Amino acid sequence: MRGPLVKLPSQRFEDPAQIVKSSDWLINVRFSCFALGSTVYKDYCAFGKALDALLGSLGAERIHRLECGDEMSGQEKTFKKWANDTFQAACEAFHIKLPTKAVVTIGTESVQEPVQSNMKLVSADASEGPHFTEYFSKSLGREVLPLKVTYNEVIAGSREAGPCTVQIRLSWQDLCLNNPVSFEPGDHLGILSENADEMVSKVIQKLNPIPSLEQTHRLMIQKEMLTIAGPRKEWVCYENLPPATVFDWFKKFLDITTPPTQSLLYDLATYATDPKEKEGLDMLSQDVGRYEQWKHSKWPTVLSFLEEFSSLSIPAEALIIKLPLMKPRFYSISSCLLSSPTCVDLTVGAVKFITEDGSSRNGLCSMYLNQATIGTTVNAFFRSKPRFHLPENPTTPIIMVGPGIGIAPFRSFWMHRAELMKVFSKGARKQLLCLGHCAPDIHKFGQHLGAAIFYGGYRTQELDLYREEKWKYHNMGAIELAATAYSREVVIEREWIQHKMMIDANARRIYELLDSHDGHIYVCGDFYMANDVKSVIVSIFQEYGNINADEAASAVENLINSGRYHEDIFGVYHEDAFGR
Template identity: 35%
Template sequence: MFSLLCSHIQFATNRGNIRSAITIFPPRAPGRGDFRIWNPQLIRYAGYRQPDGSVRGDPANVDITELCIQHGWSPGGGRFDVLPLLLQSPDESPELFPLPPELVLEVPLQHPTLEWFSELGLRWHALPAVANLLLEIGGLEFPAAPFNGWYMGTEIGSRNLCDRHRYDVLPEVAQRMGLDTGTSSSLWKDRAAVEVNVAVLHSFQVAQVTIVDHHAATESFMKHLAAEGQARGGCPADWAWIVPPLSGSLTPVFHQEMVNYHLSPTFRYQPDAWKVYVSKGTTVTRRKTFKEVANAVKISAKLMGHVMARRVKATILYATETGKSRTYAWNLCQLFRRAFDPKVLCMDEYDVVALEHETLVLVVTSTFGNGDPPECAESFSKALMEMTSPYTGTSQAEPPMSYKLRFNSVSQSDQLVSSWKKKRRQLSNTDSAGTLGALRFAVFGLGSRAYPHFCAFARAVDTRLEELGGERVLPLGEGDELCAQEESFRTWARQVFQAACETFCVGDGAGGAEELFAPPQGWKRHRHRLVPQPQATETLAGLSQLHKRQVFPCPVLSVENLQSEESSRQTLLLRVGCAGQGGLRHLPGDHLGVFPANRPELVRDVLQRVEDPPPPEQPLALESRGPSPGPRWVLQPRLPPCTLAQALTFYLDVAAPPSPQFLQLLGSLARDPAEQERLQRLAQDARLYEEWKWFRCPTLPEVLAEFPSVALPAALLLSQLPLLQPRYYSISSAPGAHPGEIHLTVAVVTYHSESERGWGRAVGTSGASPGLQGDTVPPQVAPWAPWCWCSGAARPPWTTFTARRWRRRGSRAPSARCSRPSPASPAAPRRTCRTCCGHSWRPRCTRCSASAGATCTCAGTSPWPPRCCRLCSTSWPRRAA
């Protein structure tokens, strides 16, 4: 076989004047093995897999290269090493045959005008001989029938050299050409690919080796197609193979409709020889056909469907504004899949009428604003309130009211709740159990105790479901954002799963919960790496990409301190220029999102602790490798290409206290056993962590200073630190009163932790911000005289409304919201502050109130020396009914 193949190569090469040839070995026969050529082509270049996952040489030939090495080949380790032939005769093991160097004609590549192109060291062989196709003629099958033609230029230039999964020379060529590779609009790939194809055609022509360009080849095919159509009425063709990979639409075949069907004789694909080869002495097991595997999958799915149909169905509803409730809902779904048939739905996707037919409902919801439901739960809360309760004691339907009026001030110990609970207990077994008498439910609420109506919507849903006759599986669970919220959810999830299993007599109880909520495995250094990038993404573009929002650069025109000289507090009026930023349209009552930057000293302290710091100006990207077989590195889209300092300044949060998960990672990197034990205790003990966090309020540099033995890799920071979130501020200016400007009233927040480490400053007010983000919520227009109550942070929107009323009062022109001018209605503003000297808006409030048509203005202060009036002593004129 090897001798015949050498003769084939020599005959077909013909010193560069390529001749078409085919060598056919004996056909397949019953009871006998096949003649097989394991190589996909007679001449191929080797591909060597490197320890870091990259490939030196041709990545398409990694498998056959490893097979050749296993059979005794000594590799050269170069980019263009010709592979030996692996040949197999019937019923024999494959044998290795290196090709003589003088038999393989290679063409070094050069460019007619780019002199540096030859320095790339590229070359390619002259003979394309396909060896792994099966030839079928008249019912006979020939597994070994290598054949060849000659190359079309784009086969080498576009596919072999430019494909990303082959040699991928485009970035190197584009860099040598001086093209901008940072943006696709520069068409650097197209321009570089054209030059590579020009070099291939030029080099083969200079070496006097047969080659054809894709335009001539497609013209020849069109003539062949026309001739076949006249002679046989058609010709099978695969459009994806016929259309060239370069300038396809400029060739006639691009617009030619083709039909792909099979005739005999034909060449067709066959399984790779090494995948079906069975060595001597090995028992041959029959290979399963696709139909058999498909039937097995179908039967398994059917059996699984029967099993799930017998399980108790559970519906998990969530309502969220930030996405955390959705994450918790899916975690709960994974847990309940061990014993139930759960499904997860958002509240706006759920029909409340279906509650009457549910068996088990689990609710995970947050509370938004001043005790409001999240936006996706508005319809659900309204429908839930409109459902009739059997325990009201009245025959008439209850008047419609919001759940806030009903539940925000109602607790489980109130007389209202106690009365209908008592009536429910007095019902006999024959009485109706209510609209939701067959329902079992449990509710978990997410919120922050920094707000007055903590978990108000979750409490409302929990109370209302019991009012309607549902039976509570577990008392309401609450997760405080300020105190171990995730641990609270895990505890509640374990308990509700255990209670549900006991209620319905299914499952294995809390055992599955312990396995599901086991702490994740630590960060692995060898699975993450930083790779250099040619160019860093601009900060504004990076923020837009990171937060999926459009970000605008706006200059700060002026900064004015609104507090008096006697006040120890600092409140700033920031005038931000927005002229020319069409996307920053706003109305009174809107707020503005500001992307802050970490303080330079924090970034500097973190960079000093990095054990493997990259060059300061080197753009980087993060790659990771999963636990699956094969050392393939995958680019992580978490951060855009950037320098390490840029990421720590604008993208990642280094000022917030590290999470328990991050402390656990730091513990695995600590060299001191005592520090390692201390970090692990903080990560695993929720109470100890909360005490440590609120006592110290540590930033990341302070944590690193507390644990100096921690070795901090740069890849850990880019992959595990939380993202730096925007800070939102109420707008204190009206567009018409201050065109081209946005006014923000910002309180500079300083804090003093109990650990006596000095004063700290909040990130959002500690310095300039790199970009601004607008998010508009149009306010509602009240038809009656408004009572304006503003205290503390409410003064900026109050100033916005008064400025707008001031402008409308001075101009009777029609507004954008009404078809005719209408005078501004009177207003009665009230404002409060901590002290008289802290009334930072006194001059502006007085001017705006008088000009905006306010009937009276009063200032109330917190309890202070007698010279300040108390809030309770202010007079309140009653509005006429």
């Protein structure tokens, strides 16, 4: 491509709208976008669509149409087709002639053969293995801390009888830290989970041959290196895994609980010794509809997959290199640094569900934390969520909506407000500064707190999380009102959180705080609940602002754009899962 990649503007614009009017900035850029998203969300693939439109409006040439990949159905297959079509379009756009017999194979299944000849396990000295916490810090580019479990108690349900919710406390009191721990109410803790020992052992027993569990290994892969003398093949260390035992790789690094992808099924089909099983795997790997039905009905783990297709004879290195790495799981922090300067609390709902075929499945991280005993080391790191922080001005009113374990971040809000009340009562601003926390400006904002209203919802009163604490903070003045709905209670009328918010006195108060007092609203929970709550807020603005539906929707959109409508939305889980 000749000329500059981007034609920079020669003038500055005060109005961002003027940027789009200048439509030749990217005149030398050619592009195609693949948007990622999930159809369960209202703004499906919104970012990718916006990026595609923006690039086009700035003069870039679209060489292939926008494609959207749905996380809920066939995303991988859609991407493969888009990648190949885009590659062909790029070759045409840049006048690149492919050999007549060339076959484009970006992410496709054009060749299917065992690849273990290009990889091998090599014995290594145990001392070569890194400290896992240090390795995680380096690979993630974050300071990962080996926190100790000091408290783990059930606060709703029962570990033995079924799904439950636990409060777990992780401490860094005994650590020598380079930097002091710092977080704010609303932030997350990223957990580096571990697979259950029993599942790891069973997966390893399915490998052929079964590798040593005690021996430290390096995984080596063969790469073709370009040298002055020409291409040369060399063995190099696989970068994604440190030297460790095979057991540790499966326990601490490899994702064996997420359903296998179609690509993985295709790659492993070649190891099936039963022709019927190979045919079945080939069909699953290429038929999106059949694959989605198989995935959602069985929600297979790597272990159940290996049990279902029992003729698979897979070497350890072949499976290890094909499996994805485990991703951190994020949980809202349920405590306040002002009141607990050496530990952090999490509120964790253990995910358990039964699949359509009757198999039992557990959430990876939620069950890992649920079963963590006192003294267990949990590798974790802090992640800031500035869009879910409390207002800078503590006198600003806040409305909190958090059914179920959506209560998690709001517990940190109440604790923080309670500590501010103590400080304000003593006039002791230094007390906050000594803790290394950014205290509110007393001279600028005064020494009182704005209103704080909480709306919660649970199936029954027994599942009402932190019930006594809520009333304690209510009596202290940290919460002005705590309204809770119970949707499955027998002795009282069933209500949902939206019903509580629409009660006349509550709705008027919500409108008053948001419209007249520049209040903020915080919503934490699953996507469906968040949409329902937003609809309620629109209805409240319409009724009590005496405006039409479009004007009410616009008013709520203004809350979002002005940074006064905050959402912390959970991911999508299996429909029978309990908790987060």
